[in-house]
Amino acid sequence: MLNRRSYTILKREFMARVFTKGFILMTILLPLFMFGSMAIPTMMMKFGGEKKSHIRIISETPDLIPTLKASFDTLSSQKSRDITFEYDSLDSVALGSDLQELRSDILSNKISGVIFIPDRALADKQIAYYSTNPNNTMIFMHIGSVINRSLVDYYFRDKNISKEDLDYARQGIDFKKFRISKKKEGAEEESKGNELLAFVFSFLLYMGVIIIGSGLMQSVIEEKASRIIEVLLSSTHAQELMVGKIIGASLSGLLQMVIWIIPVLFVSFSALLVIPPEFHLKVDSGLFIYFFINYTVGLFIYLGLFAAVGSIFDNSQDAQSGTWPVALLVAIPFMIGISIVMNPGSILSEVCSFLPFFTIFVMPARMALIDVPTWQLLVPPIINILTLTVTFKLAAKIYRVGILMTGKKPLWSDVVKWVRYKY
Amino acid sequence: MSVALEVREVCKNFGAIKAVDRVSFVVPEGSIFAILGRNGAGKTTTIRMMMNIYLPDKGEVFFRGTKVGQEFKNKVGYLPEERGLYKKMKVMDLLRFFAELKGKRGAEITHRAKSYLERFQLSDRIKDKVQDLSKGNQQKIQFLATILHDPEFVILDEPFSGLDPINTNLLKDMILEMKQQGKAIIFSTHLMDFAEKLCDHLALIDQGRVVLSGSLSQIKEEFSRRHVHLVYKGDISFLHDLPIIDKIEDFGNTAGIRVKDPGQIQELLRLLVARGVEVKKFDADEISLHEIFVQITGDTGEKTSTKIR
Known part of the structure; x- marks a missing residue:
């Protein structure tokens, strides 16, 4: 599926994405903002009485x-x-x-x-x-x-x-938490760092998907509105174009995520920074490997949908109001991903870690909090691949028709018709 | 005559609208082929099917005997009617990108790009972003992107629309140059003057159907046999009632007149003189493409295809 033409498009998409002020700013500012937002309450307490x-x-x-x-x-x-x-x-x-x-x-x-x-x-x-x-x-x-x-x-x-x-x-009581797991003999004291990590994972996945997704959507709209699309289609097939764009944007997303995760790893594993012992992370590298694979597949799934939405509209305003189905598919799993910190062992969190779309946000957070049985780790990739197959086919059909449709703003019923079009 | 491209009975509907209805024509190797028609006649849809951007509902397009596909896309240079470039890319990056999509890359392409940019007086803009160029210069970059990969076949959809006079000339020269190199060139237009000056073969599309196709010279010969181009002074309104007259298009000083039979042309001249019309020019063998266009598309209800080979 990834041929020479897709590769050319991928390269351009990646460069056009990464070498922009917006990308660089967002990539650097987000961790600062994230750590900042955690530090602000402490700072407020320390320096809150600014006046005598x-x-x-x-x-x-x-x-x-x-x-x-x-x-x-x-x-x-x-x-x-x-x-x-x-x-x-x-x-x-x-x-x-x-x-x-x-x-x-x-x-x-x-x-x-x-x-x-x-x-x-x-x-x-x-x-x-x-x-x-x-x-x-x-x-x-x-x-x-x-x-x-x-x-x-x-x-x-x-x-x-x-x-x-x-x-x-x-004196109040103080719960000390211990985790009993298959991985280690006895019990291990639980870290507050893991709760924080679960939150950070959900938050970064959400920000990543939204930033890269809306970026790709804008790029599809640009190609459609400025009619570059026809020149592109005179050289390549719509599907090759879409694949190239999705992979290019995904790589930029991965690069961004690596930059975001490095400070997290640095803070958790480095001895240079003195952090309170209760925040020390109790994780293995497998969690981070799963996180990145999960994010990559998640991007493929969501970017297909964002590309399809972009292809439906020929200006950003219409597209912004038309993204809600995809935005909901990101926001609801994200909310659940955050809320499972309260009780990662609940039926809700277990079920959600196997549902299409939800698993992308819920499983990494759940893994950071509890010992997930190995068989449960093997299921989400299968679910993700199946989801990807379905969403990609659907997105490709909408994209193929949508990118050449200009003029009247289409109705959702029109879009359903497009899926059945022979093109 | 060897055939470069053959469009065979292609149809395309958009919902209830028949955009293209059983369109067929052949484009000979090395020819400049014009697709003529009014706005909305179905030219762009036909071209998009030739480019394999749209799949026809019915019918097929063949390039040198095989169905058009990726191989054809690699060999063709295409300038769409509505143009667009990545505004934020630098000129050279953009040109290399489009060439790479066609499978051409490396020093050879960079060299070609540089020499074209020099010829277009843009060599100092290589590192500029496209958005910093004037509209005219952006148009030049767009032509360049169309031909940089040295295509064997060029399709230009309404290439002259929106061009300033300098770029119009530049494009015309490029078309002629490519013809000299033996390339087949297809362009669509609603401007008959240009088509008449440039093309050697044509297809005239009206309401989604080919109403006329073939070589320009043969078409003109056929149509001019019954046609008179008249420059006059006086009153020619009496002609409307004459049984020998098939159709008149009267502009006051000039008129295009079609008689029912080629043998009636001499009688027409005699009648004009007899009625005291001052005949300044009586061209019995000349007809403009525009007149042919009006004759065919202006005829209400007459949708028979005229094919001349």
Whole structure:
């Protein structure tokens, strides 16, 4: 199927794809964006209190103040020097006039907020926060637990409970996860890295298919709209043309994926970067080999469909609104691929890893999370090849007719007719 | 006469529309063959079937005795009616790409491309992107892409439409040059003047059917035997009622007149003189392709095929 002419087309398609600003930018920016989006919450927490904050803490119970002071001193010295505190003891009536008095200071942000801890907080833990920006979650994250700790300490102070007992009561439970697998004796501690990898796999597959697919669609539309198609067809057969274009675009997609995956491999296996031990990946190279083969076949399947959609329309706007059937075929399996992280052993994830289209997104994620029996790994390639055979035949028929149809925007019923045309 | 290409009874329907209906003609080796017809007559569809871009519903196309297929595609140079190039490719890359699709590559093609570009005064634009060239220069690149692989056979669909006068001349010269090299050239057009000056064989297509085909000289001879090209002053309206007249196309100063029998031409002249018409020119053996075209396609309901070999 891949002859000299297909090869010539493949070469051109690959070059036209790879040597563009868009491709280079997307290939470089996506990993940055991906790692960035993971790092942003941490960064926000670290540097979120970009402005200096001053908090006034008012307790109705004067005795609570030393406890609060002690707790906040630890916080301000350890975590953030950007928040300063002042303390006062007032009842709820005095609070009203206090707030009135300090109104201008609060409005001008000299005082970022006022926390009022009423007496009944020692029974119901209801406290109040007054600020121009009462939704500042940074404040609650930093301060909430400290006040809670002070309240608990104060509440239990005369109750003859040892500090150890109190600490125990305060502590939440922590699940340590172990995976029992055929590959290793005993049990192996599970890594959070694998959960992350499952997500990264689904995300990259999705981005890859969408980017390369819509790129190919645009290229088909360009050839159709600018009528290059007729010159091409005077030298080659429509099917050779389509095969050349699909393989050329797929190779550019593979190149892109390799560039995307390298940082993942580097981060997971390299000793150069210190990453927390719980994020160390527990994977073998077989997973990555499966991932790439799966992606290649996935591209062949989806690119055929994208090429067919491109051939139906002669301008990008119409095509954008006409891609929805293919876009859904990418988006729904992707969603499922992501959601199986919750429970990779569920019936849903097992069934989806064998369904046409779904298997492309679900199986790699599932493999990253659990031990998939070998026989289950042999089924998806067969399913993929069968899917490819069907979609390719269908796409080739639509493509062959579509690329020469110009003028009136065709209806879906017309497209169904094309499939039956003798060309 | 050896036959380069034979179109045999090809039909193509698009839904209920009969785009091409049992079209047949032969293109002799080394000839310049014109496919004539109005817009929408079926010329492009016929050409696409010759190029194997469309499969005919019925009928076949033969190139030197074998059905057209990939071998033919490798040997043909094709300029479609609506032209297009990859706008973002560089001139030389683009030319090499199209030649490579035809199976030609290497230094020889680069050399050929360079010498053509020089001749077309484009040698300084080799590394430019196609989109940076003027429309006229893009047209030149398109011709070049059509012939760079040295095709044995050239098909040009409406080659003169949209060309500026310089490129029109350039293309005309190229066609003649290729004819001298013994190549067969097919072109379609609705411009009769050009066809008359360039072609030696033709097929006239109207409403999807061939209504006339053969060698230009024989066709003209046949049609001119009953035809008079008249340049005059006066009133010739009386001719409409004369029984010897088959058809008149009157332009006021000139007229194309067809008599029912070649023997009636002398009588026509006598009548004109007798009626006091000032006859400035009475050309009894001359007919333009345009007049033939109008005579045939203008005849309502007359769809009989006239074949002259």
